[in-house]
Amino acid sequence: MKVTHIVASMMTILALLFIFAPIFRKREVEKTKLEREYFSLLEKYKSNNSSEILDEIITLGIKLFKINDREQVKNLIEEDLTKLGA
Secondary structure (H helix, E strand, C coil): CCHHHHHHHHHHHHHHHHHHHHHHHHHHHHHHHHHHHHHHHHHHHHHCCCHHHHHHHHHHHHHHHCCCCHHHHHHHHHHHHHHHCC
């Protein structure tokens, strides 16, 4: 393999990364925002066991985990609460 082939393939890969990076970055930023809100609500729920906060966590968990079943989301929330030491 010649050096020019290697350089050309590297340039192609870099060009593709620059083209598609904003798309993936947008999704990553949205997911990070959801995760921040989710864990801040978990901390609030940990200090104040309110059903209103739990409902907010469940609706946010549906968006975050992309699961439509409330019971599965509630199980995941309970797992996260046990990991946080609630």
